[in-house]
Amino acid sequence: MRIVGGRHRGRPLSCPEGNIARPTQDRTRESLFNILLQGDVSKGLLPSGTARLLVDQHVLDVxxxxGALGLEALSRGARKVTFIEKAPESLAALRENVKSLREQVATHVIAADVLAPPKATEACSLILMDAPYNQGLSDPAIAALDRAGWIAPTALIAAEAEAKETLTAPPDFELVDTRKYGKARIFFFLRTEAV
Structure with a gap:
C-alpha cells in the first residue's frame, strides 16, 4: 500500500497484520481523488467544481x-486532516504513517468511536468515510458527525461501501454520483446551503 499521487506519491504506508483493517485499494483511491480534483460530482451546485472541497481545506477521515484516504488528501493539497479511528492496531499504523510522512503538524488523530465523536473544533467540507462493509454504520455515523458539528453547511461526503450495498442520502444531502471499483462502490453525497 502506498500514496498514489501528489507530493508524497510512491511513499509506502503501514498496515496492521491480518484482517484488522481493510484499506481502500490504491486504484480505488487514485480514481476517487481524480474525481475530487478533476471531475464534477456536484451537478453544477458548486460553480468551481469539487476541487475547492479538497485543496486548502480541512478534511475529515472517519x-x-x-489513514490512507486522509494522507492521500494531504498529499494532494488538503490543508489539514482530522482522523477518527477506534481500533488500537489501526491507530498504531495510522500514527506510524503520519510520522513516516512527517505530517504531524497538518494532522489530528482522534481515538474515538465515529458513532459518538467529540465536538468539532472546525467543520469540514470533505468527509472521507470507509466504514466496515455491510454493518449499516454509514448513516448513523453521518448523523452523529453532523450533530457534533463536523460537517460544514457546504460539504461533500465520499462514502465507500461494498459494491452490492446501497447507501441512501442523509437528510439535507443529495446523492450526486456513485462509482463502482471492483468489490467497492463509492457514494458521493453533497450538501450545500442552497439545497
Missing part, C-alpha cells in the same frame, strides 16, 4: 484505519 473509520480512518491506516
Amino acid at each position: 473509520f480512518a484505519g491506516t
